[in-house]
Amino acid sequence: MATDAMIDPLSFLAGGGEAARMIRARDWTGHPLGAPEVWPSSLKVALSLVLNSPESMILSWGPDLHFFFNDAYFPLLGPRLSWAMGARFDEVWADAMAQALPIIEAAMAGESRRFVDLPWKLATDRGAADTWWTFSYSRVLEADGSIAGLFIFTNETTEAVLNAAAVRANLERQEFLLGLEGQLRLHSDPAPIILAAVAALGRQLGAHQVAYADVDECGAVATVEYDWNDGPIPSNAGAHRLDDYGPDFAADLRAGRPIVVADISADPRTASPLSAESFERASVGAFMLVPIADDGRLKAAFCINQAAPRAWTAAELALARDAADRTWATIVRARADAALRESEGRLRFLDELARATAGLVEADALLTTTTRMVATHMGLSICAYADMDEDEDGFTIRGEWTAPGAPSLLGHFRLRDFGEATHRRLGSGETLVIDDSRAELPPQEAAAFQALGISATVCMPLVKNGRLTALMAGHRREAHRWTAAEIALIREVSERSWAHIERAGAAAELKATAGALAALNATLEERVRARTSELMRIEEVLRQSQKMEAVGQLTGGLAHDFNNLLAGISGSIELVESRLAQGRGDEVARYLANAMGATKRAAALTHRLLAFSRRQTLAPKATDINRLVAEMADLVRRTVGPAIEVATATDGELWPVLADPNQLENALLNLCINSRDAMPDGGRLVVRTANLDLGPDAAAERRLDLPPGQYVVLSVSDDGTGMSADVIEKAFDPFFTTKPIGVGTGLGLSMIYGFAQQSGGQARIESTQGRGTTVSIVLPRHHSPEALAEDVRAAPAQPMAKASETILVIDDEPLIRMLIVDVVQDLGYVAIEAGDGPEGMEVLRSAQHLDLLITDVGLPNGMNGRQVADAARELRPDLKVLFVTGYAETAVLGHGHLAPGMEVMTKPFQMEELGRRIETLIARG
Structure with a gap:
């Protein structure tokens, strides 16, 4: 019986796929192995095994190792595939023989080996x-x-090797970024943060230089202040014009696009002669530049430089961008903290300066103290005060502070010796700022400054009553870049010093004039009238000066508190924006909570200001003070702490009063906190209530500045440190406080005083030093039979809004109107908007059903909120009304008396509280 081999001598190729077809198709004439039909059985068996295997296999046969392969090996042959079948091994892999030959020789010698993930440079498909x-x-x-x-x-393992390398690279990248963040957190100032970042990035990338540059507002100049160097590139610190490096380069950078250049001579953005020259001066052959944009503007850039061409990878660029983003976020936070510290330091210094000079009346004594304190605070070499000649051709330095061992500058100098530009600028009242006299001025003018030993200076001129004077601050030996904050501080000190001199002069003149009037008491009537007129003029000057000082104290206190609050709000919002941009949304809640807390403190401060100015919006109700005291007893005990005993002594027959219960609670809590602070070692606090019937004689005797009548007294007494008579006299003044700076605003007692007077009553203090203090709030008795105010702090369960229930919202501020409408719609009500009174009246006159009117009090275009509400009640007698206001227009709101169904809320308010008030009003039917 014939076998398959006898029928087909090439049956060993069966199942061999495309590789077997290639063997059949090849012309084997003249080949050393001969035709396939006559190949030895051992070759046929081995080749059949290879051809039928799904794995990538090679068989090299005979002394010349003729090359056979299966289908799985096709992709590895690349351009050799069409001719490799049956060819010699050294011909097929000629480009790899140097690496393959030792392995082949070892295998032929019986040393079979297995290689794992061996790198090989090959020409593949x-x-x-x-x-x-x-x-x-x-x-x-x-x-x-x-x-x-x-x-x-x-088997080719290229993909697996590259994937493993990518995983290792990513782990290394994450490890580097975590380490970088750890280094940055060690520093609180921008400079060490930047230095740590550029050094870490340079070492990680193996670069020759990493530089950080700030970009000016116009996006024209990048100033390198910090760079790290490890190689042949010198420091590139200094100012660089972006356009000098090529228009395409500058355009990409201003657009916020990273720039990666492997060879500046070959890249079209940097190959122009002008650009190449700039990079050659910087000794840079290749670079990566990562821009940092904020608020749509180029703010800064990180530049990674190499002296010779270098092929940067995408991973290296990604690493540089991540490092730059994290560093910038840290820089922004550090700069905000530094600005806050600088602001606080400036305010502390100005307060110290004011205290140190408060009792000085002689100008020279004032100037001596001022120049010394300014120089010490700013680290100056010299600080002097100069008067200009009447013809403004020279100046006389008459008050100075100089570093120990330095020569005095007191004396007269010609202004023109310092240059025409200096003469012109100072003569016109323009501030003169010189960072480096030797570099900025012509030699002759620079020599005049050098003769005084001044390299950098700020001369702040002031023109008062036609007289030119100047405060000069400077550094002797070294150049100094003056910051805007330093110049502003010198300006403020100059103006305050001049104002102090004017006040002292006015006071001295007033004293001298008063003495002259006393001595000339018997002079002619005409001379008396003339002197009296002059005295009144001088007194007016003094009063005006005192007014300005009071306004300065008020605005300074407000600015201090609001700057702190605004810094907290803006800093939190910036970090929210930064975290969202970084995809770190889980950290946002903390910053939002900080911003909301600062907003609430700002609202509390404005409420206190309105209270002491008697401009706050009150919601007076018939109030049982005994019940209010009882409900607050636990809160008071928790607030003052266990070291203080809290007792109450209330009149069981206490009369009701008409007052805002919430404001009365705030006033009581403020008084208890003040008592706690007056008893640092513990003590006893007593809250008392009593009726007070004032007849005409009693009213005059008690000197309460109240008309005869019936009143209720709420008082808080302590056995603390007490107050002196002069402190009692100022205690109700706004911003007056005996507490350390930053502990109290000085608005608490002024708020209580304003609230009491606005409620028709009065506030009084009785105190003895070392024995304690009693502060009393006296409010008029309320005779109306209406129900006493209930505790509305816990909102009752409210029914769901009906689809037909409609609310008209009138407010001329679109943002406030939008927020109120959103709250109304979130509650399920239908909202109708109007921007002013006339527009709202069109809705009120229509057939539209309305359940509630919400209106701002201060509206434009001829109708305020109260007028709209009164007109609405004429058209719709049962319409509920909710007023919202940020300022109490007392006359508009009827001196705090609102008709039934009308309520008022003070801006700013919480949206949750607005929702409760809306539902409560509508639920009353």
């Missing part, structure tokens, strides 16, 4: 590439033990 292989070489023996060929089992 993807072109020349770095590849990695896992393979084994082993010899094939004939039956007699002779070497017949070489069997190679091979």
